[in-house]
Amino acid sequence: MTETQCETAVGTTTHSFFPATRRAVSLLFFLNGLMMGSWAPKIPLFAAALGLSESGLGIMLFVFGAGSLLLMPIAGFQIVRFGSRQVVQVATILFVPTLLGISLVDNVWSGAIAVFLFGGLTGAMDVAMNANAVEVERAMRRSIMSSCHAFWSLGGLVGSALGGYLIAVTGDLGHSVLMVGTALILFLIARPSILADRPHTSEQRTKARLPLTPLPWLVGLVALFSMIPEGATLDWGALYLRTELGASVSFSGFAFAAFSLAMAGMRFAGDLVRDRLGAVRTLRLCTAASFIGLVTAGLAPNLTVALVGFAVAGVGISNMVPIAFSAGGNIPGLAPGIGLSVVTTLGYSGILFAPSVIGFVAEHTSLSAVFTAVSFLNVVVFALSGLARHADRTSG
Structure with a gap:
């Protein structure tokens, strides 16, 4: 169009x-x-x-x-x-x-x-x-x-x-x-x-087939590594607070609550931030916040610090996926539906399937180690953050 x-x-x-x-x-x-x-x-x-x-x-x-x-x-x-x-x-x-x-x-x-x-x-x-x-x-x-x-x-x-x-x-x-x-x-x-x-x-x-060029798959990798922490927090955050930090059953649900409320709030502000700073800089700031938040949650000595960590991670992750989706829909030479299908499929595979893998790993280590390790996925996203420039095509 x-x-x-x-x-x-x-x-x-x-x-x-x-x-x-x-x-x-x-x-x-x-x-x-x-x-x-x-x-x-x-x-x-x-x-x-x-x-x-x-x-x-x-x-x-x-x-x-x-x-x-x-x-x-x-x-x-x-x-x-x-x-x-x-x-x-x-x-x-x-x-x-x-x-x-x-x-x-x-x-x-x-x-x-x-x-x-x-x-x-x-x-x-x-x-x-x-x-x-x-x-x-x-x-x-x-x-x-x-x-x-x-x-x-x-x-x-x-x-x-x-x-x-x-x-x-x-x-x-x-x-x-x-x-x-x-x-x-x-x-x-x-x-x-x-x-x-x-x-x-x-x-x-005629280009409406799975692309052979690496660009959409790399953008999809950004979405994947942005959504795995979201799935991990959704499925394992409550158990982490309860079993490793001593939270009560009623209090343990606050892990995802802190994460999701911070994420939802920042998403309403995210478009203004992205238009002002550009998609690349916004993605890098969000990736840094996600990394700091997940490390803080994973190494937290008590419940309060863990909740702060999950909230900071929610602020960071809030705009990582939307930026990846915008970039996927604006890849040069590729129909938007195809680019988006690659990015969304890879991204949602993280939130759908990664939690089961995390459960296996946690059984042999700890959830504290899992959240700390998951934070390093942000390093890959940061390295690929230059790809977010394609999201800025919407404003030019």
């Missing part, structure tokens, strides 16, 4: 701080986060309904991740053919009802299919909405990716916070019906204003 086409698509709102196209894509991010947050409190009910052991549930979560990683590249190819607007609409319409399937399964095989579709279609929607956000960034000549991801975090917070209460009041199926209905309403509100980007030319479509 050319710069002129983008400006035409956005219309008179091009130079507005929060035009309709930006509101629409932000709403899509919130919707996706809401659905993912609604899944979290269902996991114990899902496992109980199917009689799953811990290992059985682990396999189901692996199927969830496999679905995401399989459909993400497929969505990228479809974006090249049809444009992100068309793909995000189809992916959202198909994804939203899959939450009902989670509540209706009655055996392991139907459960595996439901989880595969839920994970796969959320991944497809994720690629498409990120691609649409890249197009809105180009049209506005302003960074918006960090705030889009902040809306995703906000949606996840709302979905998970309300989930337990709604399940207790309405039951598992009632909760799904309410969330699906809410998500469909949000989609109908957003749909008319989704940026109408155009499919790419036939010449660009």
